[in-house]
Amino acid sequence: MKAVCVFMNFFLNQGMGHGNSGVEHAQFYRAQCFLKGQLPFKIVFTDLLQDLHVHMREWHLPENQVIGLYDFLLAADPFDYLDHGLPADEVHKSHEKILIDQTDTQRMITTQSSGNYQIRRLRDKIFNTEKNIYIVDDAYVSLTKGTHQVEWSYRQGPGEKIMQDIHLTNFLGENYYFLTFDELVTFFLNQLEVHFGQNTYFIDRGTFYDEALVRQKVAGSTQKIVGMVHANHKVSEENGHILFNNFYQYTLDHLDQYDAVVVATKAQKEALKSDLQGYTAAKNLDKIDAIPVGGVTNLGQKKTRKNQKLNLVTASRLHEEKHIDQIIDAVHVLVARGHDVNLTIYGAGAEQKKLAKQIKDLGLTNRVVLAGLSQNVTKDLQRYDVFVSASYSEGFGLTYLEALSQGLPVASYANNFGAKELIHPGENGYLADFLTTDADRNNNVVQLAEAILSCFQDYDRLSAGAIASCRPFLTEKVTEKWVELEDELA
The missing domain is CATH 2.40.128 (Lipocalin)
Structure with a gap:
């Protein structure tokens, strides 16, 4: 057996692909920070992903940064694979x-x-x-x-x-x-420990990871566990009892066994600590830390408004919870008021055909473009003036940050944590109040249209404010926070 490595950080996930969610992008950003801070890491995927290595190249992930469960299990030399990934001549199109x-x-x-x-x-x-x-x-x-x-x-x-x-x-x-997948995952985690030694596991997605690692911790393992909270931790509150998000319920029920819990914003840190008062031991509240899941490497130049056109852009998965249809309706409202509006939508997902039909039915085919997935969002955003979001919930909002860094003011629904953390009304964009019931949808759309218009008032000042608001999120500053957490865990 090969010599055991000293230490490794694992970013645990299930899968990735051509189009990815904020969880995967958070991992990609964290990888940049760990590289900059000279912290060792591997991104782990356990789904059966027949095109994994094609998509890794698409997203510029080197072979030695990623571990695929089935690549590992089928390798002629599994531990060499853990260190180096697949040889280039073994990677093919499926x-x-x-x-x-x-x-x-x-x-x-x-x-x-x-x-x-x-x-x-x-x-x-x-x-x-x-x-x-x-x-x-x-x-x-x-x-x-x-x-x-x-x-x-x-x-x-x-x-x-x-x-x-x-x-x-x-x-x-x-x-x-192995009778179950959980048993296979436990075997896999044991192999990682055999090869790498003392490790820290950042659980981004997959409650089976939580259960396996907590079982090992209870049995005496010294491995470090960090729960990553990427979305709102609370679903609702009934009769004084909080209903937590299923993705984080196990973590919050077993905080004694976790070494840290990381949320993306200071506001969520305080909200989570408040919600956990009396739910868990007081000492566990000190384990909660706030580290942005995204950072910016470079800041763009402030923009100036050159004409009366409203040149809008959005970028996200085309999924129902992103409410892209409401952005399109807001454009329709603005057109009806006589404004010259264009909207470009970057992204891919299940809602694409539905959105295309909506655009056609509203007569907006010359104004609204479904541009597909962007592989370089920051560069693509530079061509537009205002970024728009209609999400009701954002744990952080990576695309907000990418847009702001390029001088784009942001118009968004005033969702907790993401929008409220990053968007400061009158400084780098505007927020629209909203309610989540279907009966309030039309009023929400009107409020969003008003927020969009507000972003074009005193536009040059808002653009400068957008760039200034990103300075705390420069990659080197976020990297410092990850290095501090690593020092604390050590």
């Missing part, structure tokens, strides 16, 4: 073959992954009486690379499929059986 039966149903899909292992999926066709349709889904999966193999089957759980009966063949010459 391709697949599909076998159909006499009913034109996909029964077997064979894929050569970007990590150079074969994925074979056998599929079941089962009639769903509740939906009155046949559902075709994976029943058995096998991954093969040379003499190395991982295979499992699925059973239907409440609302989702559950992996079971996992066989790992020829891992360092041994064969293993």
